[in-house]
Amino acid sequence: MAASKKKAKTKPAKKPVENRPALTTPEGYFGDFGGRFVSELLIPALDELNAAWKKYSRDKKFEKELLGLYNDYAGRPSLLTYAANLSKRYGAQIYLKREDLLHTGSHKINNTLGQALLASKMKKKRIIAETGAGQHGVATATAAALMKIPAHIYMGSEDLRRQALNGFRMRLLGATVQGVGGEHGTLRDAVNEALRDWARNVDDTYYLIGSVIGPHPYPTMVRTFQSIIGREARQQILKAEGKLPQAVFACVGGGSNSIGMFYGFLKDTKVQLIGAEAGGRNMTPGNHSASLTAGKPGVLQGALTYIIQSPDGQVHDVHSISAGLDYPGVGPEHAYLLKQGRTEYVAVRDKAALEAFQDLAQEEGIIPALESAHAVAAAKNHIEQMRKQGKKNPLILICLSGRGDKDVQEVERLLALPPEPDTAEEASAPTQFTSLPTVKVVAAGD
Ligand SMILES: Cc1ncc(COP(=O)(O)O)c(C=O)c1O
DSSP states (O other): OOSOSOOBOOOOOSOSSOOSOOSOOTTOEETTEEOOOOOGGGHHHHHHHHHHHHHHTTOHHHHHHHHHHIIIIIOOSOOEEEOHHHHHHHTSEEEEEEGGGSGGGBTHHHHHHHHHHHHHHTTOSEEEEEESSSHHHHHHHHHHHHHTOOEEEEEEHHHHHHTHHHHHHHHHTTOEEEEESGGGOOHHHHHHHHHHHHHHSTTTEEEOOOSSOSSTTHHHHHHHHHTHHHHHHHHHHHHHHSSOOSEEEEEOSSSHHHHHHHHTTTTOTTSEEEEEEEEESOSSTTSOBOHHHHOEEEEETTEEEEEOBOTTSOBOOOOOSSGGGOOSOOOHHHHHHHHHTSEEEEEEEHHHHHHHHHHHHHHHSOOBOHHHHHHHHHHHHHHHHHHHTTOOSOEEEEEEOBBSGGGHHHHHHHHHSOOOOOOGGGGSOOTTOOOOTTEEEEOTTO
């Protein structure tokens, strides 16, 4: 029987946004990473946004309004569920932070409500956004409908194919959806197109970025909106278990659910913070999208961060089974935290994620997003490693960033394909391995 431990209910968080000083410097750098590498055309728009963000993130009325939206509209605080069956199967005590239960089905709503509220305070007439899996697009279209601001969403054409239902959902919510990047278009193309649109329409348009990526102040602002995940989870697990978890897992695309979760535990240095990137088919260039595991520092979409690039510095094509992780970069704060040694990252293969997807569905009756399944797979691997070291029954917390309704058709298609043969490369180090000590590759059955 699942969820048999005492119920981990919590009081609603008092603060929807975090006011304590961020790691960012005034110029928007996290150590060496971050900054603003954009065309001069966008600097006034970023300055305007930064000024508004500074003002409203300290404004009690804004805070109260946002908290009202989180609690009464989005469904916060999200539950913490003890996954009893999965715990038994994997040999650990596993708690799931249920962002999948929020309105629109993922953590993306935390950010879009925050930014759409900011856009309305800034009296913007139009919201634009990029989306990968479509979850951010749906969450943006939802928040824009609520604020009565027209939304225009850019989505890679390949992602639109994989996530057709989300494309239709956005249109139902009143947004205009534009497929970009030709037949292989993904999140990278969508971000580029949205930045181009913003440069043309800076006066009346708000660009609602969906992750902790892009130029300053986006990485700080989005992390602040998402940090409610970690603050709630810390409080909930302390209430349920009277102690902190040994390790916390979250998947990493652009990096917003993970940074939001990790932020609650940053100062708890005994808690391991482990991000699960997409290890894709294998770790050769073009077959994965594990930017921290296999990338190098470079500039992507306005920020200096880890990106997957060819030897001559061009951004490389990437792949993941999940549209939300299929991105060649990552939020600059993750790059900083990795360099500091505070966080660790593993690359999870498509195959391992697909297995974890089925494990969670069959053990707990919870169908996760394919993105979140990467975090479950990383936890499974970690627990196995711990067991080999004689550490039994660890307390584990996993961020379930979204629900899997959007993925069931794609999973049906993938499960019908003949299994891909394991190659000798699977066990070897990735070609562009950065030799950072805290990253490793997780293959199914490793
Ligand atoms: C459910 C879900 N989880 C995770 C992600 C990855 O984004 P991030 O790393 O910003 O949390 C996405 C992106 O679309 C998503 O839809």
